[in-house]
Amino acid sequence: MKQLGNSGVKVSDQILGCWVMGGTYWGGADDKDSLEAIIKAYEGGINSFDTAYVYGRGRSERIVGEAAKSMPREEITVITKLWKTDMEKDRVIPACEDSLRRLDMDYIDVYFIHYPSDTGVPIGETMEQMMKLKESGKIRCIGLSNFNLEQMKEAVQYGEVDVIQPCYSLVWREIDRDGVLDYCIENNIGVISYSTLAQGILTGKFDENTTFPSDDGRSRAPLFQDGYYKGALKVAEQLKPFAEKYDKTIAQVAINWTMHKEGITAPIVGARNARQVEENLKASGWKLSEEDWQKIDEFSKEYAYKLPKFRNFFDATIVE
Numbered sequence: 430m431k432q433l434g435n436s437g438v439k440v441s442d443q444i445l446g447c448w449v450m451g452g453t454y455w456g457g458a459d460d461k462d463s464l465e466a467i468i469k470a471y472e473g474g475i476n477s478f479d480t481a482y483v484y485g486r487g488r489s490e491r492i493v494g495e496a497a498k499s500m501p502r503e504e505i506t507v508i509t510k511l512w513k514t515d516m517e518k519d520r521v522i523p524a525c526e527d528s529l530r531r532l533d534m535d536y537i538d539v540y541f542i543h544y545p546s547d548t549g550v551p552i553g554e555t556m557e558q559m560m561k562l563k564e565s566g567k568i569r570c571i572g573l574s575n576f577n578l579e580q581m582k583e584a585v586q587y588g589e590v591d592v593i594q595p596c597y598s599l600v601w602r603e604i605d606r607d608g609v610l611d612y613c614i615e616n617n618i619g620v621i622s623y624s625t626l627a628q629g630i631l632t633g634k635f636d637e638n639t640t641f642p643s644d645d646g647r648s649r650a651p652l653f654q655d656g657y658y659k660g661a662l663k664v665a666e667q668l669k670p671f672a673e674k675y676d677k678t679i680a681q682v683a684i685n686w687t688m689h690k691e692g693i694t695a696p697i698v699g700a701r702n703a704r705q706v707e708e709n710l711k712a713s714g715w716k717l718s719e720e721d722w723q724k725i726d727e728f729s730k731e732y733a734y735k736l737p738k739f740r741n742f743f744d745a746t747i748v749e
């Protein structure tokens with residue numbers, strides 16, 4: 430278990446990502462599978478669950494809440510997020526209370542601002558309400574997700590931020606390059622990173638002929654587009670000898686590498702059913718040797734450090 434900043438909130442060495450359970454973006458989800466996935470994760474030692482209002486407009490939060498009924502509340506870490514439409518001062522507290530109702534809980538362990546505002550709401554306005562939520566005990570700590578360095582530095586002027594949630598994996602290493610990770614290390618801010626498996630690419634289950642239906646957001650995500658997809662698949666391929674050496678799967682090696690990256694508190698790994706959770710759980714409890722970790726780091730950088738700057742992990746528009 431690792432602590433997030435100075436908060437006293439602790440997370441397990443991997444966190445279960447519950448976005449897919451919302452049913453949107455990922456081409457549908459099955460509630461029974463989702464419940465089984467959460468229970469399997471808890472039984473396997475994962476105590477931390479990451480959800481958000483926007484994951485199925487509350488569906489993922491409800492499922493997390495339902496599964497959590499079988500777990501002692503003080504033993505689990507529940508993470509959810511404030512969506513962009515709720516950042517004005519009169520919306521922050523009601524939005525959090527709606528999340529609490531859907532989760533059927535009295536408090537949220539980590540409440541993230543999901544994205545910086547794209548409608549010009551000053552961050553100080555949102556942070557002031559987040560601080561009120563913290564003072565009232567409705568949330569235990571405040572997080573920022575998808576903020577760049579400049580946006581983070583502005584936000585921390587208005588209240589204590591204990592954790593951030595950026596995208597990070599062997600094929601997406603923006604925070605290495607833009608100073609965010611160094612800033613978090615220097616300032617004791619926890620980092621729980623998302624899309625650890627690059628939405629499935631780093632499981633090795635996709636190939637050049639894989640296509641996604643239009644209701645699956647992967648059809649639009651940068652790494653799945655011509656010019657970038659082949660290189661990402663190659664990174665997965667390069668993990669094979671390491672998987673064989675450690676008698677692990679490619680996914681387990683990719684997760685283990687991320688777990689041991691300096692500055693990453695814990696990676697968030699998404700899963701849609703108990704079978705995937707079971708596989709991902711076996712990424713814990715062992716460690717790549719320093720030499721192998723470095724070798725993987727090198728070929729990962731060869732790909733990830735050469736990517737252009739996309740608007741974000743989900744939007745292939747090149748912004749620089």
Ligand SMILES: NC(=O)c1ccc[n+]([C@@H]2O[C@H](COP(=O)([O-])OP(=O)(O)OC[C@H]3O[C@@H](n4cnc5c(N)ncnc54)[C@H](OP(=O)(O)O)[C@@H]3O)[C@@H](O)[C@H]2O)c1
Nearest residue numbers: 446447448449479623624625626627628629698699705708
């Ligand atoms: N803050 C943010 O803006 C933000 C953004 C993205 C994600 N997140 C959080 O981070 C979590 C993780 O990221 P992610 O879900 O985007 O991506 P991920 O962890 O890279 O990949 C998860 C997906 O890969 C597939 N998968 C997982 N384990 C597998 C296995 N063992 N074998 C085969 N396929 C497997 C599943 O999809 P299929 O079965 O459909 O292939 C699963 O939904 C999310 O659930 C969410 O909680 C946050």
